[in-house]
Amino acid sequence: MQKIRPMSEKRQLSDIRKELDRIDHNLLEALAFRQKLIQETAHLKRDKQAVLRDPSREHEILSRIGRVAQEQGVDKYFAMNLFRQIIDYSVRFQTDFLMDHHNLRDALSLLRVGYQGTDGAYSQRAVHTHFGSRRNELLSIGHETFRDVVEAVDNGSLHYGVLPIENTTAGSINDTYDLLHKHDLHIVGEEVVRVQHCLVTLSEVPVSNIRRIYSHPQAIAQCSEYLSKLHHCKVEAYLDTAMAAKKVLEDDDLSQAAIASRNAAELYGLHIVSDSIANQKENFTRFVVVAKDPVVCDGQIKTKTSVIMSAAHRKGALAQALNILHEYDLNLTKLESRPSPGNPWEYLFYIDFEGNLASPAAAEALEKLREHSGFIKVLGTYPARIS
Known part of the structure; x- marks a missing residue:
């Protein structure tokens, strides 16, 4: 490793930048070599049926990283957070490796994945985050509506669709639930994306000059407290946050603004008036990945x-159904009710639980659930998000 010269020696800024570039290149080379070792690890774990994630080993690694960082004069929390992301990516890669092995997904050289919105949308970020560790070439295709995405997966023009299903601020996204009920698609994955809304304009202007603000209804709801203070602005719903940002650019109107991501602002060359304007700073959206065919999940993978x-039409049927999950030690992670289409005052329940239907316990629990339900549809077993 090249020795860094003492700070007392005078150097030109251009020389320092060249040295930084060399260090960055070395870091990337080291990450690439590390990834090759992770690939070897994935092969060994597949053959030996070893667990993908070892919390005690991860704790040991991060503790060591924290100690070494302090010895080297680097903030230990920064270093530990960086390596936590590296470890998460490694587990994600190993998960995808096992999924490819069991589902022959490597046969596709090009993945066509649809989302609602345009370039710079949060949904597009979910696409690239979820499929980024896959070895296939990725083509992300924006669509105008959720229904368009689902129908494109249904007719085979897309391999996958990525749809938002719940947000920590605005709650469930009912359109997605209704589409999952209506269409014969399967959930094959999930992704969680942090949402950081910004108010963006064509160029730097005072907030008092803004007259119209465009964004997706969910984003508007998530930023209601900030917007309530802008009495001089008319807030209008638009198809998507990134589409709203693109509209501000194309309309070339200094009185217009959009609520969109920092990524969308940078993509369209817009000015960020205010950053992180959501009601809750810890704002996340969960997405589901849908496909025509279900996937098989190896028992080594943590699944949902x-x-x-x-619920069957008898007293206590729902409670009895949920108690079955408890009996079989299956952790309930989501329970959502929606009106049953065409059946006034009747409800459908959308349930997520930790478990793999390929396991005897989960399969037996599902059969018992059928006894306490008037209707049941399995949406899928899939890898839980790496976190």
């Missing part, structure tokens, strides 16, 4: 299962 069911 999603089902839709209606």
Whole structure:
């Protein structure tokens, strides 16, 4: 490793930048070599049926990183957070490796994945985050509506669709639940994306000059407290946050603004008036990945299962159904009710629980659930998000 010269020696800024570039290149080379070792690890774990994630080993690694960082004069929390992301990516890669092995996904040289919105949308970020560790070439295709995405997966023009299903601020996204009920698609994955809304304009202008603000209804709801203070602005719903940002650019109107991501602002060359304007700073959206065919999940992978069911018409049927999950030690992570289409005052229940239907316990629990439901549809068993 090249020795860094003492700070007392005078150097030109251009020389320092060249040295930084060399260090960055070395870091990337080291990450690439590390990734090759992770690939070897994935092969060994597949053959030996070893667990993908070892919390005690991860704790040991991060503790060591923290100690070494302090010895080297680097903030230990920064270093530990950086390596936590590296470890998360490694586990994600190993998960995808096992999924490819069991589902022959490597046969596709090009993945066509649809999302609602345009370039710079949060949904597009979810696409690239979820499929980024895959070895296939990725083509992300924006669509105008959620229904367009689902129909494109249904007719085979897309391999996958990525749809938002819940947000920590605005709650469930009912359109997605209704589409999952109506269409014969399967959930094959999930992703969680941090949402950081910004108010963006064509160029730097005072907030008092803004007259119209465009964004997706969910984003507007998530920023209601900030918007309530802008009495001089008319807030209008638009198809998507990134589409709203693109509209501000194309309309070339200094009185217009959009609520969108920092990524969308940078992509369209817009000015950020205010950053992080959501009601809750810890704002996340969960997305589901849908496909025509279900996937098989190796027992080494931490999984979730999603089902839709209606409770049987007898007293305590829903409570009895949920108690079955408890009996089989299956952790309930989501319970959402929606009106049953065409059946006034009847409800469908969307349930997520930790477990793999390929396991005897989960399979037996599902059969018992059928006894307490008037209708049940399995949406899929899929890898839980790496976090």
